[in-house]
Amino acid sequence: MHPTISYLKNKNLLWQANHTQPTANGQHTGFKELDNALQGGFPEYGVIDIRSQIGIGELRLLLPSILTRQQDRRTELVTLIAPPMCINSEMLAEFGFALDQVMVVQPLLNKQVLWSAEQSLKSGCCHSVILWHVSLSVTQVKRLQLAAEKGHCLLFIIRQPRQEHISLPVTLGIRLSPSKVGIRAQITKRKGNWSNNSFDVYMGAYWPELSQLEDTNVLAFPSRTSRAG
Amino acid sequence: MCWHFPLAHRARDKPLSTYIMQNIWLYLYFPNLQLDALLQQNPDSYIHTQAYVILDEQTNQICQLNRIAHQAGIRLNMGLGTAAMLKADLQVIPYQQEITKNRLNDIAQSLYLVTSDICFFNDNSLLLRVHNMLNLYGNLASYWQVVQRQLSLQQVRFHYATGHSPLAARLLAITAWDQVIDNLDVIKKAIQNTALQHTDLTTKAVKKLQRVGIHTIQALLNIPLAEIAKRFDIEVATYIGKITSQINHPVSFFHPKKSFDRFIELLYDIENIQVLQAPLNQLLQSLEQFLKTRDLLTQTLVFTLSQRDEKSIELNIHSQQGEYLAKYWAVLISLKLEKITLSAPVFAIRLIVENTYIRTPDETDLFAGKQGRLSRLQLISLLQAKLGEEAVSTPTLSNDYRPEQVIQNSKRLTKAIPPFKLYALRPSFLLTLPQRLQEKVFITYGPERISTGWWDAKPITRDYFIARSQLGQWYWIFKTPKGDWYLHGVFS
Numbered sequence: 001m002h003p004t005i006s007y008l009k010n011k012n013l014l015w016q017a018n019h020t021q022p023t024a025n026g027q028h029t030g031f032k033e034l035d036n037a038l039q040g041g042f043p044e045y046g047v048i049d050i051r052s053q054i055g056i057g058e059l060r061l062l063l064p065s066i067l068t069r070q071q072d073r074r075t076e077l078v079t080l081i082a083p084p085m086c087i088n089s090e091m092l093a094e095f096g097f098a099l100d101q102v103m104v105v106q107p108l109l110n111k112q113v114l115w116s117a118e119q120s121l122k123s124g125c126c127h128s129v130i131l132w133h134v135s136l137s138v139t140q141v142k143r144l145q146l147a148a149e150k151g152h153c154l155l156f157i158i159r160q161p162r163q164e165h166i167s168l169p170v171t172l173g174i175r176l177s178p179s180k181v182g183i184r185a186q187i188t189k190r191k192g193n194w195s196n197n198s199f200d201v202y203m204g205a206y207w208p209e210l211s212q213l214e215d216t217n218v219l220a221f222p223s224r225t226s227r228a229g
Numbered sequence: 230m231c232w233h234f235p236l237a238h239r240a241r242d243k244p245l246s247t248y249i250m251q252n253i254w255l256y257l258y259f260p261n262l263q264l265d266a267l268l269q270q271n272p273d274s275y276i277h278t279q280a281y282v283i284l285d286e287q288t289n290q291i292c293q294l295n296r297i298a299h300q301a302g303i304r305l306n307m308g309l310g311t312a313a314m315l316k317a318d319l320q321v322i323p324y325q326q327e328i329t330k331n332r333l334n335d336i337a338q339s340l341y342l343v344t345s346d347i348c349f350f351n352d353n354s355l356l357l358r359v360h361n362m363l364n365l366y367g368n369l370a371s372y373w374q375v376v377q378r379q380l381s382l383q384q385v386r387f388h389y390a391t392g393h394s395p396l397a398a399r400l401l402a403i404t405a406w407d408q409v410i411d412n413l414d415v416i417k418k419a420i421q422n423t424a425l426q427h428t429d430l431t432t433k434a435v436k437k438l439q440r441v442g443i444h445t446i447q448a449l450l451n452i453p454l455a456e457i458a459k460r461f462d463i464e465v466a467t468y469i470g471k472i473t474s475q476i477n478h479p480v481s482f483f484h485p486k487k488s489f490d491r492f493i494e495l496l497y498d499i500e501n502i503q504v505l506q507a508p509l510n511q512l513l514q515s516l517e518q519f520l521k522t523r524d525l526l527t528q529t530l531v532f533t534l535s536q537r538d539e540k541s542i543e544l545n546i547h548s549q550q551g552e553y554l555a556k557y558w559a560v561l562i563s564l565k566l567e568k569i570t571l572s573a574p575v576f577a578i579r580l581i582v583e584n585t586y587i588r589t590p591d592e593t594d595l596f597a598g599k600q601g602r603l604s605r606l607q608l609i610s611l612l613q614a615k616l617g618e619e620a621v622s623t624p625t626l627s628n629d630y631r632p633e634q635v636i637q638n639s640k641r642l643t644k645a646i647p648p649f650k651l652y653a654l655r656p657s658f659l660l661t662l663p664q665r666l667q668e669k670v671f672i673t674y675g676p677e678r679i680s681t682g683w684w685d686a687k688p689i690t691r692d693y694f695i696a697r698s699q700l701g702q703w704y705w706i707f708k709t710p711k712g713d714w715y716l717h718g719v720f721s
Contacts, residue, residue, distance in 0.1 A: 124603060209654055
């Protein structure tokens with residue numbers, strides 16, 4: 001082997017496709033299809049970039065895994081930073097969250113959003129952070145990644161789906177789109193692996209009312225006939 | 230055997246033993262308290278190479294001076310004019326009783342850890358009752374060693390002397406005798422040679438005595454006390470009586486305060502927030518020392534930054550978790566300082582800490598593996614210091630059927646509420662105010678009627694539905710009795 005190559009390999013700067021190790025993603029997401037696609041589940045800690053419309057089930061997709069994390073690490077917090085609307089505590093409590101373990105941070109300035117996220121991540125007293133944010137640069141993501149590793153924390157960034165040319169150094173990238181059975185997901189980026197197919201995640205097990213099988217007769221609104229039927 | 234603890238106050242009763250214990254008092258005289266405080270604040274400024282004096286503005290006399298000023302020939306009680314002629318670049322600072330008093334109080338606080346009976350004398354001296362401490366320390370030498378070590382922490386110049394009465398010790402200390410001895414004869418000899426000018430007698434009385442040829446204490450002591458009382462003022466008689474401990478000298482002892490209150494005067498006016506950090510840190514260090522020795526914690530610091538010709542700024546710094554460490558407070562302060570602007574230079578800082586409580590050990594599991602650097606309360610304090618208290622909240626519930634009323638946000642982390650029935654199928658996000666439904670949606674579930682609140686000002690009657698928009702978003706919508714449709718939440 002060329003000495004430069006072996007040097008780079010020793011420095012862990014070179015990656016070879018046949019050296020892919022099955023990353024131990026022990027954290028089950030609570031959804032069978034997603035677990036299969038991720039070969040286990042979400043990573044233990046890191047940054048997960050989620051591109052999604054608002055209101056299609058993007059938050060509900062994360063709740064089962066965050067709940068598991070909360071039950072595993074009872075003294076730690078889940079932090080919600082800059083949610084776009086008022087978080088409904090009734091829903092969280094009903095799903096099984098202990099509300100005193102939930103912290104909502106609503107900074108006024110854009111700059112403070114990332115600062116709060118970094119502080120929460122590296123504090124070591126948060127197991128998960130969900131961040132709603134618009135744009136991120138590579139350096140910002142790197143900082144967040146380091147902070148997440150330091151505090152053993154999982155950061156979910158939920159952003160609007162826009163075309164961006166730069167690839168962010170996140171642990172996992174997921175693109176979400178609406179689906180009748182639950183949500184349609186596509187893994188866009190994953191450390192040490194890749195897959196391009198999109199798949200449907202069935203959410204009926206948790207929320208039967210928010211999941212429709214393809215052939216149910218949907219009542220059109222507001223036509224009078226449908227209401228009668 | 231009788232034990233005396235240094236922190237316990239004893240009544241002034243005589244020991245039960247048969248021999249009468251010899252009274253010993255230790256007098257500590259701090260001639261340069263205000264100047265020393267300045268030096269301590271600015272350890273590396275050029276103040277050490279320049280002549281500094283403190284001027285008493287009432288008498289227009291110099292009351293404190295540093296070594297350089299002394300070398301230039303300036304002496305105590307010299308007029309400002311004379312002093313200025315002796316040294317052209319003399320730096321003059323007005324005397325402030327407040328600073329001296331505060332400093333003396335700090336010294337007393339620190340001495341209280343090793344000796345019990347301390348009393349203040351003349352704003353610049355401390356008197357310690359030694360004889361009842363000797364049971365604990367064994368002999369005078371080891372007692373003095375402990376006191377000396379405690380004093381060396383304070384970085385202050387002082388003169389000291391022991392005496393068999395408070396005034397005798399005072400007289401010797403003022404003349405810089407600087408000896409700690411319990412031999413009565415040596416002390417008496419030293420007193421006898423002292424000139425009358427150093428005593429606490431008024432200049433008028435001293436002149437009167439000099440006119441009849443009495444120049445030293447010894448000459449005065451040769452006259453019997455009754456004679457002195459007859460020939461001179463009663464003031465002279467009491468003084469001599471007190472010095473020779475023929476007349477009892479009542480003193481009131483110091484009791485340390487529970488709260489921390491410190492005022493520092495800055496040598497220079499500070500306009501820059503960054504520069505302000507250094508004196509603030511110094512205050513925090515002394516607070517840490519104060520709290521640590523008492524094993525206390527506090528949650529609130531109140532800083533008052535006095536601005537020249539402007540209203541002073543009050544800085545309240547809160548920590549959700551009780552803290553004593555200076556480095557932890559420094560982080561919170563720097564976040565708080567980012568938000569304030571100084572309209573005028575700051576010339577003094579005061580730190581008051583009112584409420585303290587006893588520290589209880591943290592309940593952290595040694596075997597839990599990863600140990601967080603911060604506790605959750607520390608994280609919340611950190612976020613609140615930067616973003617403001619309103620920005621950080623924790624969701625809570627109240628027992629109500631109205632969706633707007635159920636959710637509430639509390640600023641502090643609250644304990645779990647008693648459980649009541651929660652309804653499934655509630656959206657993750659609620660709009661602060663319901664909005665008119667603008668788009669075409671498909672109803673997938675419903676209705677669920679909520680008709681309640683007739684007893685107060687906000688009654689509602691609504692039929693809630695879950696609907697799916699054409700873009701695939703899940704909405705929580707309702708219909709009013711009038712037939713209007715509103716969007717109230719989103720199932721994110």
